Amino acid sequence: MTTNRRKPAGRPATLPDVAREAGVSRSTASRALAGYGSVSPDARERVRAAAEKLGYRANQLARSMITGRTHTLGAIVADIQNPFFAGVTRGITDAARAAGYQVLLANTDEDVAAERAAVKMLRDKHVDGLIVAPAATTETAHLAAAHAAGCPVVLLDRQAPGLPADSVTVDNHGAAQDAVRRLLAAGHRRIALVSLLGTAPVDGAGAASSDPVSTGLERIEGYRTALREAGLTDTDTYLRTGTFHREDPADLTAELLSLPEPPTAVFATDSMIALGVLSAARDHGLRVPEHLSVVTFDDTDWARAVRPRISVVAQPVQELGARAVHSLITRIEGTAHAPEHIVLDTEFIERESIAPPRSGT
Amino acid sequence: MTTNRRKPAGRPATLPDVAREAGVSRSTASRALAGYGSVSPDARERVRAAAEKLGYRANQLARSMITGRTHTLGAIVADIQNPFFAGVTRGITDAARAAGYQVLLANTDEDVAAERAAVKMLRDKHVDGLIVAPAATTETAHLAAAHAAGCPVVLLDRQAPGLPADSVTVDNHGAAQDAVRRLLAAGHRRIALVSLLGTAPVDGAGAASSDPVSTGLERIEGYRTALREAGLTDTDTYLRTGTFHREDPADLTAELLSLPEPPTAVFATDSMIALGVLSAARDHGLRVPEHLSVVTFDDTDWARAVRPRISVVAQPVQELGARAVHSLITRIEGTAHAPEHIVLDTEFIERESIAPPRSGT
DNA sequence: GTGAAAGCGCTAACAA
DNA sequence: TTGTTAGCGCTTTCAC
Numbered sequence: 001m002t003t004n005r006r007k008p009a010g011r012p013a014t015l016p017d018v019a020r021e022a023g024v025s026r027s028t029a030s031r032a033l034a035g036y037g038s039v040s041p042d043a044r045e046r047v048r049a050a051a052e053k054l055g056y057r058a059n060q061l062a063r064s065m066i067t068g069r070t071h072t073l074g075a076i077v078a079d080i081q082n083p084f085f086a087g088v089t090r091g092i093t094d095a096a097r098a099a100g101y102q103v104l105l106a107n108t109d110e111d112v113a114a115e116r117a118a119v120k121m122l123r124d125k126h127v128d129g130l131i132v133a134p135a136a137t138t139e140t141a142h143l144a145a146a147h148a149a150g151c152p153v154v155l156l157d158r159q160a161p162g163l164p165a166d167s168v169t170v171d172n173h174g175a176a177q178d179a180v181r182r183l184l185a186a187g188h189r190r191i192a193l194v195s196l197l198g199t200a201p202v203d204g205a206g207a208a209s210s211d212p213v214s215t216g217l218e219r220i221e222g223y224r225t226a227l228r229e230a231g232l233t234d235t236d237t238y239l240r241t242g243t244f245h246r247e248d249p250a251d252l253t254a255e256l257l258s259l260p261e262p263p264t265a266v267f268a269t270d271s272m273i274a275l276g277v278l279s280a281a282r283d284h285g286l287r288v289p290e291h292l293s294v295v296t297f298d299d300t301d302w303a304r305a306v307r308p309r310i311s312v313v314a315q316p317v318q319e320l321g322a323r324a325v326h327s328l329i330t331r332i333e334g335t336a337h338a339p340e341h342i343v344l345d346t347e348f349i350e351r352e353s354i355a356p357p358r359s360g361t
Numbered sequence: 362m363t364t365n366r367r368k369p370a371g372r373p374a375t376l377p378d379v380a381r382e383a384g385v386s387r388s389t390a391s392r393a394l395a396g397y398g399s400v401s402p403d404a405r406e407r408v409r410a411a412a413e414k415l416g417y418r419a420n421q422l423a424r425s426m427i428t429g430r431t432h433t434l435g436a437i438v439a440d441i442q443n444p445f446f447a448g449v450t451r452g453i454t455d456a457a458r459a460a461g462y463q464v465l466l467a468n469t470d471e472d473v474a475a476e477r478a479a480v481k482m483l484r485d486k487h488v489d490g491l492i493v494a495p496a497a498t499t500e501t502a503h504l505a506a507a508h509a510a511g512c513p514v515v516l517l518d519r520q521a522p523g524l525p526a527d528s529v530t531v532d533n534h535g536a537a538q539d540a541v542r543r544l545l546a547a548g549h550r551r552i553a554l555v556s557l558l559g560t561a562p563v564d565g566a567g568a569a570s571s572d573p574v575s576t577g578l579e580r581i582e583g584y585r586t587a588l589r590e591a592g593l594t595d596t597d598t599y600l601r602t603g604t605f606h607r608e609d610p611a612d613l614t615a616e617l618l619s620l621p622e623p624p625t626a627v628f629a630t631d632s633m634i635a636l637g638v639l640s641a642a643r644d645h646g647l648r649v650p651e652h653l654s655v656v657t658f659d660d661t662d663w664a665r666a667v668r669p670r671i672s673v674v675a676q677p678v679q680e681l682g683a684r685a686v687h688s689l690i691t692r693i694e695g696t697a698h699a700p701e702h703i704v705l706d707t708e709f710i711e712r713e714s715i716a717p718p719r720s721g722t
Numbered sequence: 723g724t725g726a727a728a729g730c731g732c733t734a735a736c737a738a
Numbered sequence: 739t740t741g742t743t744a745g746c747g748c749t750t751t752c753a754c
Contacts, residue, residue, distance in 0.1 A: 025741045060485045061426050062731035065746045086447045093468055102482060105466045107454055121463060124421045275666040282668050302663035305636040307643050386725045399723060423747035426730045
């Protein structure tokens with residue numbers, strides 16, 4: 001038995017309803033509404049009118065089943081409450097909407113297991129692609145699998161060497177180096193870096209011991225490079241890295257400030273760390289910038305409102321998100337091409353948190 | 362012709378693949394996996410093993426078409442970059458995920474047209490329900506329509522009188538009143554309020570002239586109540602309200618501070634406004650709290666890190682989001698019941714931004 | 723307890 | 739240009 005009953009008032013109008021109202025077949029109605037194939041102007045108009053009259057809205061679920069496209073993107077970030085990711089997410093949702101896509105959001109708290117679970121859920125929902133700020137640089141099998149299975153992935157903010165995916169990042173090394181150079185130029189020699197990394201701390205002399213997020217690592221390397229340039233060979237004396245959820249940046253800073261020869265300047269690798277640095281400085285009765293110069297990554301709202309205003313390395317947060325969306329959609333809708341790696345410029349914004357050290361090194 | 366071909370390696374496994382592998386019918390396989398109806402333990406186990414072997418993941422799109430449930434929630438907020446909404450969104454995504462739901466996110470920038478468009482897109486995607494911080498209190502026909510059509514709506518942070526929907530808010534009137542009382546208790550008489558409202562400014566004597574967001578209005582009323590309690594009848598002398606995107610809170614504050622008899626204390630209705638107030642105070646060479654006491658809604662990260670630390674009315678942001686999710690899911694999964702209005706407590710956190718005025722009123 | 727068959731709302735070959 | 743036909747992958751009566 002075919003579905004020839006008339007549409008009851010309560011039920012939302014379906015395509016057969018529209019077709020019947022317009023006096024055409026379902027396929028013609030479908031073609032007219034989706035705007036493909038060829039339909040006579042007359043039929044097209046009748047269908048349009050019928051759809052309007054019935055308040056017809058296409059069932060995207062049914063459409064997606066056929067076309068294989070949901071026009072939905074998945075965004076996986078560490079923490080939407082972090083102003084950096086809030087800005088990035090804003091950029092993502094805006095760009096996505098402008099391109100006719102919606103965004104499913106997931107937080108990972110820098111936890112790879114949570115990231116894996118998120119990828120699984122989002123793929124179950126058949127997102128057309130994934131924008132991921134990966135929690136780890138090496139454990140990316142789930143991302144590679146998604147990519148291979150035709151769910152394109154673009155990496156945001158962070159790289160993952162093994163993965164043949166597009167990426168949108170900033171030049172963390174260069175930006176950090178530049179920031180530290182400014183501290184050096186002001187006369188500082190005892191310059192600290194405070195950071196939080198994904199998993200394991202960077203110890204003493206060498207490189208990272210484990211698999212932390214690449215961003216932090218690059219900033220640390222930029223810091224070291226700048227110090228070495230200035231002839232400071234012992235680059236790790238004032239280097240303090242903690243682990244998310246385990247260490248508090250304020251404590252790391254407090255420890256630095258209690259040193260016999262405390263740093264005269266601190267470089268914070270993001271705005272939430274800078275807050276900890278500021279807080280510790282205050283607890284030690286230190287004024288910025290007279291007693292302690294401070295520079296941080298990320299130009300948050302408060303950096304230009306507090307006293308003194310904080311000098312920052314500003315990242316183009318919204319653009320980071322928007323470019324990720326564009327890369328992703330290009331890959332979803334376009335033909336295969338080699339992974340592209342977009343590197344956006346940062347901007348150093350000089351404000352009032354840098355002063356010469358009180359006593360020379 | 363039935364679909365009897367064997368599963369090619371490239372294609373993801375489907376239910377027929379699993380059924381064939383397990384030697385049962387599709388219906389049995391479906392029952393075993395979804396865990397309804399009755400299936401013999403033996404068959405259940407064979408199906409489970411087959412699914413595991415083939416790496417089967419159910420197509421949620423297909424499932425949703427049948428069941429009418431997508432296990433997806435829509436969240437419509439003003440601006441994810443506002444720390445308040447960032448916190449709320451965090452609460453929403455976490456609670457949703459814990460309950461087996463995903464979240465589609467949309468920003469409105471307090472624009473009703475954008476909100477309407479978002480509701481339309483999200484409903485097209487068949488979200489099971491909507492969490493909305495409505496941009497306007499009266500223009501809510503699109504929300505009422507969604508609700509009536511079986512897509513439940515819960516209001517977040519803001520009320521909409523005409524709408525028979527659940528809501529989760531805080532006691533804005535009481536919290537504002539309490540905050541202003543503390544300023545009064547410190548000896549202030551010239552207390553300003555700076556706020557940004559949805560559409561039209563609140564002028565002179567009366568109530569709102571148009572349809573701004575209820576939250577701001579309630580805070581203004583709380584402010585007026587506290588002033589009246591203290592015998593200050595002229596409650597609007599230092600009341601300054603602007604419009605989103607049009608006025609800058611710093612300008613509103615600058616104007617106040619240029620008055621012949623400037624206020625000695627300012628109450629900001631959210632953290633982004635507080636930033637403007639602080640900035641204007643600095644530009645006027647005023648120190649907080651010696652020259653100007655400051656209190657604000659929302660306990661953002663920076664409020665406890667800046668010097669002086671800012672006294673705030675803290676809202677339970679994550680809980681606000683979580684409770685909204687629970688209300689919504691209860692309504693989605695449960696039976697019809699009268700709208701419930703949850704009002705959460707705020708907490709006044711006393712810090713260092715309030716001092717007695719220099720010259721008594 | 724299990725399978726056959728119908729069908730959710732839509733698109734896409736293919737014929738006409 | 740248009741209609742017919744066949745599904746997408748799954749759930750779900752309804753007999754057996």
